[in-house]
Amino acid sequence: MSVQEFREFRERLNQRILSADNLSIKRFFALDTQAYNDGALDTPTKELLGLVASLVLRCDDCITYHLTRCVEEGIGDAQLFDTFSVGLVVGGSIVIPHLRRAVETLDELRALAQDDAENSR
Amino acid sequence: MSVQEFREFRERLNQRILSADNLSIKRFFALDTQAYNDGALDTPTKELLGLVASLVLRCDDCITYHLTRCVEEGIGDAQLFDTFSVGLVVGGSIVIPHLRRAVETLDELRALAQDDAENSR
Amino acid sequence: MSVQEFREFRERLNQRILSADNLSIKRFFALDTQAYNDGALDTPTKELLGLVASLVLRCDDCITYHLTRCVEEGIGDAQLFDTFSVGLVVGGSIVIPHLRRAVETLDELRALAQDDAENSR
Amino acid sequence: MSVQEFREFRERLNQRILSADNLSIKRFFALDTQAYNDGALDTPTKELLGLVASLVLRCDDCITYHLTRCVEEGIGDAQLFDTFSVGLVVGGSIVIPHLRRAVETLDELRALAQDDAENSR
Amino acid sequence: MSVQEFREFRERLNQRILSADNLSIKRFFALDTQAYNDGALDTPTKELLGLVASLVLRCDDCITYHLTRCVEEGIGDAQLFDTFSVGLVVGGSIVIPHLRRAVETLDELRALAQDDAENSR
Amino acid sequence: MSVQEFREFRERLNQRILSADNLSIKRFFALDTQAYNDGALDTPTKELLGLVASLVLRCDDCITYHLTRCVEEGIGDAQLFDTFSVGLVVGGSIVIPHLRRAVETLDELRALAQDDAENSR
Numbered sequence: 001m002s003v004q005e006f007r008e009f010r011e012r013l014n015q016r017i018l019s020a021d022n023l024s025i026k027r028f029f030a031l032d033t034q035a036y037n038d039g040a041l042d043t044p045t046k047e048l049l050g051l052v053a054s055l056v057l058r059c060d061d062c063i064t065y066h067l068t069r070c071v072e073e074g075i076g077d078a079q080l081f082d083t084f085s086v087g088l089v090v091g092g093s094i095v096i097p098h099l100r101r102a103v104e105t106l107d108e109l110r111a112l113a114q115d116d117a118e119n120s121r
Numbered sequence: 122m123s124v125q126e127f128r129e130f131r132e133r134l135n136q137r138i139l140s141a142d143n144l145s146i147k148r149f150f151a152l153d154t155q156a157y158n159d160g161a162l163d164t165p166t167k168e169l170l171g172l173v174a175s176l177v178l179r180c181d182d183c184i185t186y187h188l189t190r191c192v193e194e195g196i197g198d199a200q201l202f203d204t205f206s207v208g209l210v211v212g213g214s215i216v217i218p219h220l221r222r223a224v225e226t227l228d229e230l231r232a233l234a235q236d237d238a239e240n241s242r
Numbered sequence: 243m244s245v246q247e248f249r250e251f252r253e254r255l256n257q258r259i260l261s262a263d264n265l266s267i268k269r270f271f272a273l274d275t276q277a278y279n280d281g282a283l284d285t286p287t288k289e290l291l292g293l294v295a296s297l298v299l300r301c302d303d304c305i306t307y308h309l310t311r312c313v314e315e316g317i318g319d320a321q322l323f324d325t326f327s328v329g330l331v332v333g334g335s336i337v338i339p340h341l342r343r344a345v346e347t348l349d350e351l352r353a354l355a356q357d358d359a360e361n362s363r
Numbered sequence: 364m365s366v367q368e369f370r371e372f373r374e375r376l377n378q379r380i381l382s383a384d385n386l387s388i389k390r391f392f393a394l395d396t397q398a399y400n401d402g403a404l405d406t407p408t409k410e411l412l413g414l415v416a417s418l419v420l421r422c423d424d425c426i427t428y429h430l431t432r433c434v435e436e437g438i439g440d441a442q443l444f445d446t447f448s449v450g451l452v453v454g455g456s457i458v459i460p461h462l463r464r465a466v467e468t469l470d471e472l473r474a475l476a477q478d479d480a481e482n483s484r
Numbered sequence: 485m486s487v488q489e490f491r492e493f494r495e496r497l498n499q500r501i502l503s504a505d506n507l508s509i510k511r512f513f514a515l516d517t518q519a520y521n522d523g524a525l526d527t528p529t530k531e532l533l534g535l536v537a538s539l540v541l542r543c544d545d546c547i548t549y550h551l552t553r554c555v556e557e558g559i560g561d562a563q564l565f566d567t568f569s570v571g572l573v574v575g576g577s578i579v580i581p582h583l584r585r586a587v588e589t590l591d592e593l594r595a596l597a598q599d600d601a602e603n604s605r
Numbered sequence: 606m607s608v609q610e611f612r613e614f615r616e617r618l619n620q621r622i623l624s625a626d627n628l629s630i631k632r633f634f635a636l637d638t639q640a641y642n643d644g645a646l647d648t649p650t651k652e653l654l655g656l657v658a659s660l661v662l663r664c665d666d667c668i669t670y671h672l673t674r675c676v677e678e679g680i681g682d683a684q685l686f687d688t689f690s691v692g693l694v695v696g697g698s699i700v701i702p703h704l705r706r707a708v709e710t711l712d713e714l715r716a717l718a719q720d721d722a723e724n725s726r
Contacts, residue, residue: 013221016228020198024206024277031273032214035266035694040683045650046691052654053661053695054215056455058543059179061218062695077504078645085508086651089640090658090667092419092455093516094538097545100497107500134584137591141561145398145569152394153577156331156387161320166287167328173291174298174332175578177697180542182581183332199282207288210277211295211304213661213697255705258712262682266690274698296699298576300422301663303702319383327387334540334576335395336417339424342376349379398573403562408529409570412536416574419537421664425574440625441524448629449530452519453537453546456637457659460666462630463618470621508640515636519629 003108006064036069044073048083055087055095055102063102071109080106124229127185157190165194169204176208176216176223184223192230201227245350248306278311286315290325297329297337297344305344313351322348366471369427399432407436411446418450418458418465426465434472443469487592490548520553528557532567539571539579539586547586555593564590608713611669641674649678653688660692660700660707668707676714685711 001009018026036046047069054062070080084102088095122130139147157167168190175183191201205223209216243251260268278288289311296304312322326344330337364372381389399409410432417425433443447465451458485493502510520530531553538546554564568586572579606614623631641651652674659667675685689707693700 010221013224017220017224020202020224022202022206022281024273025202025209027269027273027276028206028209028214029217031266031269032217032694034269035690039264039687040681041653041687045653046687048646048650048654049657049688049691050695052658053692056457056658056662057215057695059215059218061221062215076645078506081504081506081509082644082646082651083654085506085512085640086654087658088455088509088512089637090456090655090662092451092458093453093512094419094541094543094546095455096513096516097543099501100494100545103497103501103504131584134587138583138587141565141587143402143565143569145394146565146572148390148394148397149569149572149577150580152387152390153331153580155390156327160324160327160385161318162290162324166290167324169283169287170290170294170325170328171332173295174329177295177299177699178332178578180578180581182584183578197282203281203283203288204291206277207291208295209697210274211292211299211698213693213700214695215661216697252705255708259704259708262686262708264686264690267686267693270690270693270698271701274701298578299699301699301702303705304699323383323385323388327385327391330388330391330576332577334572334579335391335574336420336422336425336540337576338392338395339422341380342373342424345376345380345383395573398569402566403560404532404566408532409566411525411529411533412567412570413574415533415537416540416571419541420574439524444625444627444630445523445525445530446533448519448627448633449533450537451630451633452516453534453541456633457662457664457667459634459637460664462622463615463666466618466622466625506644508636511632511636511639515629515632518632 003064003068003105003112006061007068010061010065044070044075047073048075048079051080052083052087052090055084055098056091058091058095058098060098060101063098064105067102067105068109071106071113077106077110124185124189124226124233127182128189131182131186165191165196168194169196169200172201173204173208173211176205176219177212179212179216179219181219181222184219185226188223188226189230192227192234198227198231245306245310245347245354248303249310252303252307286312286317289315290317290321293322294325294329294332297326297340298333300333300337300340302340302343305340306347309344309347310351313348313355319348319352366427366431366468366475369424370431373424373428407433407438410436411438411442414443415446415450415453418447418461419454421454421458421461423461423464426461427468430465430468431472434469434476440469440473487548487552487589487596490545491552494545494549528554528559531557532559532563535564536567536571536574539568539582540575542575542579542582544582544585547582548589551586551589552593555590555597561590561594608669608673608710608717611666612673615666615670649675649680652678653680653684656685657688657692657695660689660703661696663696663700663703665703665706668703669710672707672710673714676711676718682711682715 036043047066051066051070054066084099088099157164168187172187172191175187205220278285289308293308293312296308326341399406410429414429414433417429447462520527531550535550535554538550568583641648652671656671656675659671689704
């Protein structure tokens with residue numbers, strides 16, 4: 001699934017889920033957004049925390065989401081690979097398949113950003 | 122993978138696995154069926170337990186299987202979303218990608234049931 | 243740790259955590275309480291869902307908490323063992339050590355309830 | 364908890380659980396014993412499989428049980444540390460605290476075996 | 485994804501990851517290879533350990549990798565199904581979907597080996 | 606177990622493990638230390654990553670270790686509670702028992718630091 005397909009699926013299903021009007025689910029979704037707002041730690045640091053947590057819990061979609069946000073926040077590849085390395089050592093070799101997909105997603109995000117930059121000139 | 126494709130894959134591979142004639146595996150498969158029979162708790166409640174356990178353990182195929190069984194047992198959407206909400210709060214935001222796929226599967230199951238109802242008139 | 247020691251530790255640390263005044267944490271704690279309120283599913287059923295989720299995720303303190311709530315809600319041993327059986331089949335033999343501690347806790351909760359009943363005559 | 368205390372707790376609670384007469388739980392316990400019988404793989408190899416699975420799933424009691432069985436089957440320390448090393452690389456640094464307790468348990472088991480040998484002279 | 489597609493993806497992304505020149509990641513990859521070398525346990529036994537660990541941790545790509553290595557090491561189906569049975573009993577019914585994919589992969593690997601044998605006559 | 610008891614147990618068992626002279630285990634331990642060195646991310650940020658990964662993987666000893674390191678690196682309580690909040694939202698209510706023990710450990714570490722400061726006047 002491409003990053004763009006993931007975004008559309010995520011957006012469509014989130015709306016479907018919220019339309020079910022289950023109060024606990026709605027509050028959880030609100031809380032999930034709020035948790036990454038600037039606080040004692042700034043948003044970029046919190047997104048790195050979300051990324052490493054997603055990596056060790058081996059959740060590909062969560063990794064794609066946080067990688068997207070990290071790129072939006074301007075975090076560089078060296079910082080992302082340092083985050084990957086902590087996740088790899090903590091979580092072990094079962095993290096590697098998710099790391100492969102994460103790096104492929106990262107390369108796709110960088111290519112999309114370059115396309116956008118070229119189109120906006 | 123559609124619900125129908127999942128059913129065919131599941132059926133085909135279960136037969137392949139059982140044909141290997143490994144006694145422990147065969148007994149486990151028998152036990153896995155028996156565990157959801159009516160007992161002190163009725164089958165629908167046990168299927169909800171199987172569903173929430175599958176959700177927090179983030180096993181998409183298990184979720185599809187138990188959702189199918191829940192729909193067969195006549196459980197309504199409001200009950201299913203309440204089950205989802207418990208799974209979400211217990212298991213956290215890493216459950217969300219599995220919840221998205223669960224809700225898409227649920228909508229597919231409801232559409233299949235409506236098709237069946239219309240065809241049987 | 244006895245059930246009574248767990249309750250005191252839980253109460254004391256929950257207050258300490260909430261005193262830190264972290265908004266996301268406070269909202270999560272509120273949501274965690276609300277998720278088990280009567281809804282499309284009643285509270286006893288939701289507590290069984292919380293119990294089986296805790297069992298397959300192998301969280302002893304969560305099991306103790308939900309067992310306590312199940313006993314308060316009047317759920318009988320046969321229903322609880324049916325819940326245990328689903329958790330065991332879904333989660334496998336690594337659940338067994340947690341099942342042992344769960345059953346010991348259940349017996350302790352039943353003994354405490356009997357003491358209370360005798361004292362209140 | 365010493366190895367001896369673990370054995371007594373395990374034995375006592377297993378009997379308590381089986382006395383509840385829940386058919387699925389009883390069948391699971393029987394299956395759990397049978398799965399390590401000699402088959403295409405011999406019992407020592409299966410116990411090493413049980414040990415590494417317990418290690419990566421980070422279940423201390425399961426590790427203690429399988430270590431006890433491995434020692435009974437005559438498996439040497441070098442083989443056990445090789446098993447630990449696979450578990451460590453697959454499961455990552457979160458396995459380390461369980462590895463520490465495993466090695467302490469192994470040393471206790473070796474000391475108990477030496478005491479037994481000396482007493483039986 | 486076929487076994488061949490997996491191999492190509494794995495090879496391509498491993499090279500991409502190593503090209504990032506992150507020292508911890510490079511050392512982890514080296515260690516991950518070395519851990520399965522002959523030692524006190526021989527490579528086939530270590531590969532079975534890697535397989536069962538991958539199964540209970542429910543990592544499909546890891547299972548495909550270790551199954552490939554087990555077939556290369558000449559391990560037979562009966563030994564592999566015994567390994568599956570230990571993984572199933574330890575890890576529970578949530579392992580079943582991964583077992584299905586493992587058995588499909590195993591059949592594919594056996595078919596590829598037979599093709600190779602026929603082509604080399 | 607107090608922080609001091611944990612440190613002594615950790616130190617003693619780490620030495621025991623390394624004395625077994627298993628090459629893979631020794632390399633893993635070296636890598637585990639190296640992964641938190643200053644790099645593209647500084648050590649304090651990497652320790653926060655290690656802390657949140659330990660929290661969502663629910664490893665109490667790992668949490669104690671990384672909390673100790675975070676305190677040594679001068680990270681304040683507000684930053685630590687922000688890290689806790691991300692771990693809680695990502696990992697769900699099963700993280701709460703580990704959060705309770707983490708906060709108790711943090712308070713113990715702050716008290717130890719104050720004792721040290723008073724003693725060194």
